[in-house]
Amino acid sequence: MRHPHTRTARRRVVGALAGGLLCTTALAAPALAAPAHEPPSAAPADGLALTPPMGFNNWNSTGCRSEFNEAMVKGIADIFVKKGLKNAGYRYVNLDDCWALPSRDANGKLVPDPDRFPRGIKAVADYVHSKGLKLGIYTSAGTKTCNEAGFPGALGHEYSDAQQFADWGVDxxxxxxxxxxxxDAKLRYNTMRDALKATGRPMVYSLCEWGENKPWEWASDVGHLWRTTGDISDxxxxxxxxxxxNLPLAQYAGPGHWNDPDMLEVGNGGMTATEYRSHFSMWSVMAAPLLIGSDLRKASDTTLGILDNxxxxxxxxxPLGKQGTVLSSEGGRWVVAKQMKDGSRAVALFNETGSPQRIATTAQAVGxxxxHAYTLRDLWQHRSYNTAGAISATVPAHGTVLVRVSTDVRWARNPSAVELGLTESPxxxxGRTVALDSTVTDLGRTPAHHVSVKLSGPRGWRVKADSPTTARMLRTGRSLRTKWKVAVPVGTKAGTYDLTLKAMYRSPAGVRADTEVPLATTVVVAPPSGVSSLGDLPWMSTTNGWGPVERNTSNGESDAGDGHPITINGTVHAKGIGAHAQSTVxxxxxxxxEKVTANVGVDDEEGADGTVAFEIWADGAKVASSGTLTNAMPAQPISADVTGAGVVRLVVTDAGDGVTSDHGDWADAELSC
Structure with missing residues (x-):
């Protein structure tokens, strides 16, 4: 199902769209089984997109704003060259919507906006080509594009528009x-395929069909890539x-035909650097197109470092063109492995959860x-190790450890891989002191010599070892275990802080090695005695389907503070939490x-399509559930016994039907302590 309105003007007005409005980004459960349909074997035989296209698209960073113009596009081409992105493989500089005037000319031709592109599209293409790069363009398989201004679409004009693109030098x-x-989708997209072929100019063809008609089952001989989902947001x-x-569709990808989970958001500011590294890692493991969606004119060194890895x-x-497949995903701890042409495997250990997690597999399990031993290359640390077969790491919250593992006979020249971990996420x-245990475990075939470990925290914290921090030698599978006491200063604000665990050691040949991992810890505030409104208490963490979780207002869906009074079936509630499925607080x-109580339901700010379910969890156990609620229902009471729980989690799901208008309110939500 699809979302009735979105956070950008482009997606608000779509006219007579078959099947409804634009897809959401619903939190689907991982589908590990292969799809029932056999993948089509054909692919365009034109030699294009033999690896996933790499480049830039302006939409996520500029939308239809006036800064999207000729100077900006040329500037992006310059940045590709100056910052080394061209050398890294990025080739396409793609224009999205709003490049044309709202009306065609008297001959039915498209007209570039003279304010944005005073010298036309061909002049821009010529400039981009002069840099050794390629130019992309956008239109829609309908009468108008997706922007609310309604720029001309190509339906009924496919051959004329395709020829214009070819004449301009579009790639x-x-x-x-x-x-x-x-x-019919197949007819619309096939017609443009034929029109592009008729021009004689090679053009990569991207089907932005949102996965509505399962293009992975039929489009491998139509285009070079197809969107599998609705639009991504930052x-x-x-x-x-x-x-x-996108993960379950691995069997449909290959050279010349790729699953497209939409553009990269890396650098747009809505996620942390750790989350952006996960984004980039997982798109790469999925053999997804890598189309930069951030404003490279403002890109930080951190952003460029991610994009240029x-x-x-x-x-x-x-070049083998395999999309990574899911080996496991229990508890949000994902192992995804990708077969490489040289026989190695790229392995992503991906942590979906909000706390550090140990994620493990083996060389044989990944294929x-x-x-006797393997070479393990950490692709973010840019370091090589040897392993006896274990592939294991404590992965930070929302983080990804990405490694490449091979049967390289030269494994012994590398130091052993070691795994670092804390026994819990504290x-x-x-003003209090907590006891923690750390471990340093040798995963390698060779022993680790002169091992030492250090745990450090933010300035002002006291971290003291209560047991040995060194070991003369660790053999395969053996661990150095150290007890620590960590004291947090009085007055430290609630929030997430990093404790950094670092190990130093030597290989048998005397080569020094070290590795470290940031392990997020949360400083919390004990709840007050009595009854408190959950909309007023500190929250440890939140996730939300669209926009932020809101305090004492509805979700609003976009920016913080854009909600309305919480209203369920006509009744207004002064206090509570405004969320949007999928959501966790x-x-x-x-x-x-002892107890959580609330009145829950779908907020009236949405239409008649909302279906949600509310859950209360206490330390990992579900202790209450509302069942499916709709817009037509008044608020329903929900309560749960949370006696003895360290953490209470409030969850809003889409009730299993895909996210659509799912603004869920925890009205009058209270915690009794």
Missing amino acids: YLKYDNCNNQGV SWSSMLSILKQ KEVIAVDQD LPRA LLEA EIYAGKAC
Whole structure:
């Protein structure tokens, strides 16, 4: 199902779109079984997109604003060259919607907006080509494009428009799905395919059909890539949702025909650097197109460092063209493995959860033959190790460890891989001391010599070892275990802080090695005695389908503070929490509380399509559930016994039907302690 309105003007007005409005990014459950349909074997025999296209698209960073113009596009081409992105493999500089005037000329031709592109599209293409790059353009398989201004679509003008694109020197066409007048998707997209072929100019053909008609089952001989989901947004929940929808489609991808989970959000500001590295890692493991969606004119060194990681890009661009497959995903701990042409495996250990997690697999489990030892290359640390077969790491919250594992006979020249970990993800109260245990485990075939470990925290924290921090030698599978006491200063604000665990050691040949991992810990505030409104208490963490979770207002869906009074079936509630499926709010109860109560339902700010379900969890156990609620229902009471729970989690799901108008309110929500 699809969302009735979105956060950008482009997606608000879509006219007579067959089947409804634009897809959401619903948090789908991981589908590990292969789809019932056999994948089509054919692919365009034109030699294009033999690896996933890499480049830039302006939409996520500029939309239809006036800054989208000739100077900006040329500037992006210059940045590709100056910043080394061209050398990293990025080639396409793609224009999205709003490049044309709202009306065709007297001959039915498209007209570039003279304010944005005073010298026309061909002049821009010539400039981009002069840099050794390629130009892409956008239109829709309907009468108008997706922007609310309604620029001309290509339906009924396919051959004329395709020829214009060819005459301008266009190398890539993104073909959207708005205002399609109910014309069959295969017919619409096949017609443009034939029109592009008729021009004689090679153009990569991107079907932006949102996965509505399962293009992975029929489009491999139509285009070079097809969108598998609705539009991505710059949030962890959106990225995660799209990742889960795209992962099960691995068998349909290959050279010349790729699953497209939409553009990269890396650098747009809505996620952390750790989350952006996960985004980039997982898109690469999925052999997804890598189309930069951030404003490269303002890109930080951190953003460029992610986008320019050539070892990760090599995973995406591997000529074998395999999309990674899911080996496991229990508890949000994902192992995804991708077969590489040289026989190695790229392995992503991806942590969906909000706390550090140990994620483990083996070389044989990811498809490598039995061997005495293996070479393990960490693609973010840019370091090589040896392993006896274990592939394991403590992965930070929302993080990804991406490695490449091979049967390289030269494994012994590398130091052994070691795994670092804390025995728990601590919750700390200011002014108190907590005891923690750390481990350093040798995963390698060779021993680790002169091992030492250090745990450090933010300035002002006291971290003291209560047991040995060194070991003369660790053999395969052996661990150095150290007890620590960590004291948080009085007055420390609630929030997430990093404890950094670092190990130093030597290989048998005397080569120094070190590795470290940031392990998020949360400083919490004990809840007050009595009854408190959950809309007023501190929250440990939140995730939300669209926009932020709101305090004492409805969700609003876009920016913080854009909600309305919480209203369920005509009744207004002064207090509560405004969420949007899929949503989670974690609250520290400190084992001192007894009961959660609320009145829950779908907020009236949405139409008649909302279906949600509410759940209350206590320390990992579900203790209450509302069942499915709709817009037509009044608020329903929900309560749960949370006696002795350290953490209470409030969850809103889409009730299993896909996210559509799912604004869920925890009205009058209270915690009794």
